[in-house]
Amino acid sequence: MNTLFAILIDGMIYASWLFLVAAGLTVIYGVMRILNMAHGSFYAIGAYSAASLVGWYFNGDGDSSPYWSYALLLGCALVAGLVVGVVLEQGLLRFMRGRDETLMVIVTYALLLILEDVTKLLWGVDPYFAYQPYRLLGQSEIGDALSFANYDLSLVVVSIIVGLIAWYALNRTNKGRLLRAVIHDREVAMAMGVNVNVMFAVTFVIGSILGALAGALTAPAISVTPGIGIEVIVLAFAVVVVGGLGSIGGAAVGALLVGLTRSFAVHLAPEIELFVIYGVMFLVLAVRPQGLFGQILARKI
Numbered sequence: 001m002n003t004l005f006a007i008l009i010d011g012m013i014y015a016s017w018l019f020l021v022a023a024g025l026t027v028i029y030g031v032m033r034i035l036n037m038a039h040g041s042f043y044a045i046g047a048y049s050a051a052s053l054v055g056w057y058f059n060g061d062g063d064s065s066p067y068w069s070y071a072l073l074l075g076c077a078l079v080a081g082l083v084v085g086v087v088l089e090q091g092l093l094r095f096m097r098g099r100d101e102t103l104m105v106i107v108t109y110a111l112l113l114i115l116e117d118v119t120k121l122l123w124g125v126d127p128y129f130a131y132q133p134y135r136l137l138g139q140s141e142i143g144d145a146l147s148f149a150n151y152d153l154s155l156v157v158v159s160i161i162v163g164l165i166a167w168y169a170l171n172r173t174n175k176g177r178l179l180r181a182v183i184h185d186r187e188v189a190m191a192m193g194v195n196v197n198v199m200f201a202v203t204f205v206i207g208s209i210l211g212a213l214a215g216a217l218t219a220p221a222i223s224v225t226p227g228i229g230i231e232v233i234v235l236a237f238a239v240v241v242v243g244g245l246g247s248i249g250g251a252a253v254g255a256l257l258v259g260l261t262r263s264f265a266v267h268l269a270p271e272i273e274l275f276v277i278y279g280v281m282f283l284v285l286a287v288r289p290q291g292l293f294g295q296i297l298a299r300k301i
Contacts, residue, residue, distance in 0.1 A: 009146075010263040011261075013148075016156040018235060019162075020159050021239075022239040022251045024209070024214070026250070028204055030248075031182060037105060037233060039207070042207075042208045045080050046212030047215035048119055048219075048224055050130060050215065050217075054069050054130040066133075070133060078209060081209030081213065082205060085204055127225045134221050137151045140153065149221075162210070178199065179199055242258060247291070262276055
């Protein structure tokens with residue numbers, strides 16, 4: 001029973017992290033039809049920004065409450081995602097709207113490599129640590145002799161909140177309905193007076209903020225080192241492919257499926273841990289090539 005509890009809780013924690021990473025990627029693809037390979041760099045920039053600022057905050061001589069560090073994490077994600085998203089979308093991607101999806105993959109992959117070098121220029125190659133917010137919340141005992149960090153458990157709550165906000169914004173607000181109209185038929189939306197260019201810009205910035213948020217919230221739990229963005233984009237890609245490109249619900253289900261499967265492998269067969277994620281992706285795509293919640297798009301002639 002303890003092993004089962006450990007598998008379920010570990011799987012939920014890992015799934016919540018995967019969803020936070022993949023949410024921004026699937027939002028951008030759902031609206032703009034861009035498989036944004038640079039999303040991993042948004043994650044890395046959010047992590048580096050949070051780790052450096054939190055480290056500065058705790059090394060200072062002020063008497064401020066340590067709990068303000070959580071506000072710093074959120075602030076770093078907002079500012080970093082906003083700045084990077086606006087610069088890239090307005091400085092490059094807006095000139096390439098409507099181009100072939102394969103070309104956009106190549107362009108965003110080039111941006112990933114460029115931004116990886118930019119992070120090295122700004123923060124160097126030494127690891128950054130921001131462990132204080134992680135330790136601050138302590139640990140909880142679950143079941144018999146099972147101990148989990150409360151910070152990890154809080155990520156589950158954050159991912160649920162992010163998912164509910166995204167669902168509400170898309171389905172219960174006027175702007176969300178306009179965005180769904182752009183998703184379903186861009187040309188008709190333009191004919192009805194929807195400013196598609198503004199919708200694209202806002203969507204890309206929201207996706208970049210979500211990517212930076214995932215990095216900022218992960219920074220206290222890891223060693224922030226060069227290359228974390230490239231590692232993350234592979235996992236995020238696996239999740240959105242399993243769930244269905246462009247579907248928030250699909251990203252949630254895909255993250256849960258991958259997270260629980262990986263947790264079972266870690267506890268019961270650790271030698272196949274790296275294989276199971278891609279094994280799940282292979283099995284899903286063999287049955288549904290468009291993913292679990294992906295839509296089959298009609299081809300325009």
